[in-house]
Amino acid sequence: MKKLLQGIVDYRNHVLPDYRERYAALAGGQSPDSLFISCSDSRVEPSLVASSDPGDLFVMRNAGNLVPIAHASGHSTGDESEAAGIEYALLALGVTDIVVCGHSSCGAMKAVLDGKLPPNTPNLEAWLRHGVPALDMLRAKGPIDASRPEHDQLSQWNVLVQLEHVRSYPIVQEFLTKNAIRLTALWFEIASGIVYAFDEEERKYQEICGDFARKLLARYDLH
Numbered sequence: 001m002k003k004l005l006q007g008i009v010d011y012r013n014h015v016l017p018d019y020r021e022r023y024a025a026l027a028g029g030q031s032p033d034s035l036f037i038s039c040s041d042s043r044v045e046p047s048l049v050a051s052s053d054p055g056d057l058f059v060m061r062n063a064g065n066l067v068p069i070a071h072a073s074g075h076s077t078g079d080e081s082e083a084a085g086i087e088y089a090l091l092a093l094g095v096t097d098i099v100v101c102g103h104s105s106c107g108a109m110k111a112v113l114d115g116k117l118p119p120n121t122p123n124l125e126a127w128l129r130h131g132v133p134a135l136d137m138l139r140a141k142g143p144i145d146a147s148r149p150e151h152d153q154l155s156q157w158n159v160l161v162q163l164e165h166v167r168s169y170p171i172v173q174e175f176l177t178k179n180a181i182r183l184t185a186l187w188f189e190i191a192s193g194i195v196y197a198f199d200e201e202e203r204k205y206q207e208i209c210g211d212f213a214r215k216l217l218a219r220y221d222l223h
């Protein structure tokens with residue numbers, strides 16, 4: 001807590017002055033262009049790796065960057081929080097992108113893999129069931145990158161599976177049919193700080209550099 005409070009004091013004294021105008025402009029509303037779904041892991045900092053400012057990203061975080069799949073009715077098979085975030089991002093904010101970002105050394109993925117959890121964590125245990133389909137995919141299809149440790153192989157599949165869960169919501173289908181949104185799989189490597197995106201053509205994660213970013217953008221043509 002001491003570090004947190006000192007950080008807020010430093011922010012107030014040294015950072016806020018540069019953001020006063022932006023915050024004042026944002027007070028009346030937000031229009032972020034992306035819904036960014038990532039793990040709660042303290043080592044993953046969406047705004048840092050995306051060089052984003054307040055107002056740019058609508059961020060939803062949880063253990064394992066999981067999104068419960070939808071029933072045919074459009075209701076979540078888990079609790080409502082992730083589905084509500086998707087609905088709000090699409091229908092109230094008008095985002096054009098939904099991104100799921102996984103990461104290396106993810107504790108949630110390790111737990112899905114080996115079933116080991118801290119004692120007395122019934123909610124966590126129940127929550128991680130939404131990651132089991134990723135384990136099924138890893139077992140069925142093999143790793144996307146065999147050079148990675150198994151929990152990272154699972155994490156890389158998990159991003160793709162959770163994007164499919166996003167896609168299972170009728171409202172998302174509707175926006176995809178209208179070509180009004182893009183779905184993108186990102187993966188963050190903690191040891192190097194590198195951000196990768198899944199390349200659908202190559203079927204592997206590629207480091208996002210200028211050339212690859214241009215290639216990705218060229219594939220999209222939103223209405």
Ligand SMILES: [Zn+2]
Pocket residue numbers: 039040041063064065103105106107108109
């Ligand atoms: Zn994680």
